[in-house]
Amino acid sequence: MIRNATVGDANIIVQLLSELGYADTQSFIKERIQELLENPDAMLFLYEYEGKVVALLSLHIIPQIALFGSFLRISYFIVDETVRSREIGAELEALAIKIATERACDRIEVHCHERRKGAHRFYEKNGYKESPKYFIKQLHRSKRRA
Template sequence: MQQLFYIHLVIVRQAIRKDAAALAVLLTQLGYPSPQENLDFVLGKIETYSAETYRLLVGEVDGDVVGFISLHWFQIFHSPGRMGRITAFCVHERVRSKGIGQYILTEAEKFLVAQGCTSVEVTSNLRRLQTHDFYLKHGYAETSKRFIKSLVPKQG
């Protein structure tokens, strides 16, 4: 018996305001506040990430936003070319491990090359072991340690 496979077409495009609710849900899957609390935040970010050195891309399948990747690119002092940075990346839980994340990542990398980037970096929470494996599988190397310091006092 012949087995048939149906491949969904993934469209990667710039996020627009109507994507805010879907993006808020995806942020919750990353561990951020509930979609309703995130909605105004996301709407503001969509505007910010339309700026000159930022971009928020979504992956859409059959008209539904199923993933996003946010990008920033900048010149670095010690190296020629620009550095691209993935600041957030999520594929909806119900469609993970189907090649959608790989496609979104590949399209994001092409976009960064078009912006003059010669490399791209990403940070990932220490607890996200599957995510680390994903990046390693797609040619990323673990090369440094990240240090963070809050510059604003904690509230309450």
């Protein structure tokens, strides 16, 4: 079952994020979830399997100025390693396609670190093409006040 995430799901989201190597999110995760829930161009979904949350999908719609369509960015896509190969990823990806189509997006983009070879195979199997380069400039800022 796919459902919308809530702030009450913070602990399980922290656990899923840790599977991707994002440690120490506990101190700010509730604030981030609330921000996503308030943003009309952001969506956060969880997948429940046998009564347990086992996957997370975070999506953002990004309007383009130089292209006709917007694009949908998969920001985070995590399926618990204990339930991979059960088509859960395919169901969540189908939801992303449905939303992208409904919101007049002309493409879906996802950034996936080079170390995540299994995820690369999933994306390639599902029609995604690699589009290198991706540049990041890390900004250091003070922590937000609660």
